Amino acid sequence: MFYREAGDFKTSYVDDSQTFPIRFDRYRYYFVLAVAFGIIPFFINDYWANAILLPFLIYAIAAIGLNILVGYCGQVSLGTGGFMAVGAYACYKLMTAFPEVSMFVHVLLAGGITAGVGVLFGLPSLRIKGFYLAVATLAAQFFLVWLFNRVPWFYNYSASGQINAPERDVFGIIITGPNAPAWATYLFCLIFLTASAIIARNLTRGTIGRSWMAIRDMDIAAEIIGVNPLKAKLSAFAVSSFFVGISGALFFALYLGAVEVGEAFGIQKSFLVLFMVIIGGLGSIFGSFAGAAFLVLLPVVLKVVGADMLGWPTDIVAHLNLVIVGALIILFLILEPHGLAQLWRVAKEKLRLWPFPH
8 A cells, every 4th residue: 555556557567577666666766876876975974984885886886796696696705895996906006007097997996806716716616515615715816915015026126015095086986095085986986886786786687697596496406407517606706896896986085095905805895795795695696785874873873872871881882883783683684684675565565455464
């Protein structure tokens, strides 16, 4: 009843299979996009950008990438932080080597380089799976962090071992460096997130997405009915690493500005993105958004309520954040494996019939 579906009928298969078949959902989607692109840039400030919006946008891209690999293709990965580091360092080398090229090109090329690295480390998935594949991707995480720490060429022989994003502009508007306005960095990341979500949604609903899900559900049966496991698994690693590389490039160039690989892209980053996927919902693009929003907002809310309002010590608040995240992961894995996305789907089904009981 809340959705007012009366009269919302379809006359073709194309209309019936669209992403938002209900008119109310489409209007809500367009409204969110209008607010994100047309209203928020006029009211955003540095605090909202650095504390909430930029981390959410960047982590949502990384969660979409990891969800394609883990949620849709069923290939466990613990190397997300390492692949984000590949995107960050590739973007840095491109920015310093080709300063006249647009940042859009730099970020996309960084994603492409990360996709190639992801395919290389995805080759073991053709022979191993489950726990053994998780260990292989974990080895990739430690190897990539070690590589960027030990080879001075990656950080241009800097004495500190850090990489610093040089100031760059797009259409005359500075988007990197300390002088970049908050609205410009926000819009730049928002464009990439919107494009990533649309591309990921269409890929998962097409032939390649169905092959991923067939491999996830039962790889032997999928191969029997004609799904090529080599193509399916490596394409999942490539697409996933592409999105993760883009998020790493944005995380370095627009959010942090200066990066030391061990601190910014350590194993804790891999687990953070994995927790976003688990809490948000495996195999759901919306779940990637929900998980990223939850884990970005939770520390901010706990700080405001616990430290600022109740006067709790900051270390207690930090530990409480870890306790809540750990408890939620256990509860979701046991009670609702599809995460917040499934809770949202159930709520929508209830609203369709409200206020009637059946």
